[in-house]
Amino acid sequence: MPSPISDPSEDWDPLAPENHSDPRAVYSRLRDECPVAWSDRFEGFYALTRFKDVTEAALDWHTFTSAQKTPIPDATTPDRPPRAPAEVDPPFHTAYRDLLNRFFTPEYIRRIEPVIRRTARDLIGRCVSLGETDAVASFTFFMPIQVQCIFLGISVEDAERIKTTINRIIDAGAAGDTATHKAANDEIYEYIYGVLKARKKAPHDPNDVISAMIYEEVDGKRLTDDDIVGTIRLFLQAGHGTTTNMLGSIIRHLATTPDAQKRLRAEPKLIPQAIEEMLRVWTPVRLVGRKTTRDVEIEGRVVPKGSRVGLMVSAANLDDRKFENADQVDFDRKPNPHIAFGFGPHRCVGASLAREQLRIAVEELLSMTDDFELTGEPEWSTWTHLGPAKLPVRFIPRSLDLTGTVIRAGYNEMVMNIAAVRPVADLTNEIELRTREGAELPEWTAGAHVDLVLPGDIVRSYSLVNGPSDRSHWRIAVLREENGRGGSAMIHRLKVGDKVRVRWPRTNFALEDAESYHFFASGIGITPILPMIEAAQQRGIPWRLDYVGRSKSRLAYLDLLERYGQTRVHFTSEKGRPDLDSVISTTDERAAIYACGSQGFLIGLEEAANRAGRDLHAEWFAPKPGARQGAAGSHEAFTVHLERSNLDVSVQPGQSIIDACAEVGVTIPGACFEGTCSSCITNVLEGVPDHRDSFLSKKEQESNTLMAACVSKSMTDRLVVDW
Structure with a gap:
């Protein structure tokens, strides 16, 4: 064996511009001319670029160890312990994988497919509604980390914070910014230790991966907190960064190769095979790190003991010694033994979850659009990922299906005409909907809303602003929100004569009988309140309204409401938000209080009502901050007994009670x-729910007789519900 070179000269620079966006030419040169390439970056490492060398090294964990903090660059800072199973070797690695493997079986992951699909549709829906957007910022940035949170039973509300912190770690590591790298690592570790502390308050549940790590043994002993936190830390970084980049690469490829996009639309069964090929060509992780335990000769070059070695899986997947026409994307390639998820004992444990996300995302993207195309040049991720960091795309929504009155997914739908579009305030348009035949519309009550099914099958809910006295038409009022989910932008593009599918009204915010009413509204929150005022007027029931907004021009229907002496208007631009405690204190004790508006307004009003000991009926446009956070000691996995059906149903982390019940054929509406609309309200007969909704009052939650089956979990290992 030749002697190792003590001070090798640099063969390549992984941070050079030519490696950034499309490194295929660089990889080809290295494989042909310097298959074991030295770089001075990240304290120096050797890069193996040929498929044969990478796979042989991946199998030889005795020589190429993962157990000595081998990521390139270091992912966690030197003071942090290794993150199992990726940063440990057999036999501990094997035993650890045995514990984790059952959570990555197709059957386990299939149970959370409905929530993964809803996540994809919601995010893609925003892209389609906006028309032109950065697909990374609007879609690929969010989906994988939300799915990771769902899988681990962590609140999705924390997803953006986690993702942003992890990205700071990655960027700081690539830039050599040790201070930021350490600060961001400290932040994410503190968060994960908090998750672990909360989960320890619940008893062992073998269906919960975090619970299993807490209570079960690996290689004859219990895991330490550091072991468990390291694994969660690994999942949160490795499990979303790669998928974000791969999703971006898939969208970019299909947007720039129309024939490939058309083929997948025509042959959807080809999608999984096509994804495997795109994983091969656009492998999102460039390398996995190892360290040599002895001098080893590879391709005529001696790599000294103790050297850091990068197994360049992205370069190996493009090796024409292994793959014919390796640089070309060929959806018909068979076999396709790519190593995008690694090779050997350290192959990615989460590969099945990643594949499921990619498949669902592509299926939904193709089903919700007629086409999508790039509108500008992408920007690229930093080392060690490969994929777009910015991806400007135009999404063409799926053509509207105008098939008349139908029933889809349990909803009555009809095609309606846009009969009128009227501005009723700055940025707010009123849309009048009529049937094509001029037929009488279904009955509804004050507080009802309708769902508009927009192009791309994007569903958005809007309150009816007119009462049921005239059933010839429906009216909605929509505020255009620049930072919303995109539906309002699409609605504001509608014009008279356009057609839209509309689902029949549902009332989740009903006006109950009372001796009098006190209504509160802020901004566009006036929409469900208007028909309630009309109903109170018609019944001769006393009412009053406090209407809050920034300025006169921003308050819809103000001219109508100011005709009533019971209306008090508060302009926040002049005097700030009114003292809600003071306003509540003047409310008639017999009055029922109804409110709708911005999140901040409703939070303040709810707090004031609680201090006054008053019940508040509120409709929330979005979940309350923190509402979906699990309580200390809550169960992410538990059993629900369906009393009427006489069935026991297992609910696993990330799975809603609704989805779990659907598995056994029981449909809960x-x-x-997200726990805001109350359509899934469920009677609880035994057990204690962990309430994560935003519509039950504090008194209703404390009674533990009702729960929101779409988001709430359990404080006990068993719930009995009336289904």
């Missing part, structure tokens, strides 16, 4: 899946 659901719409929002």
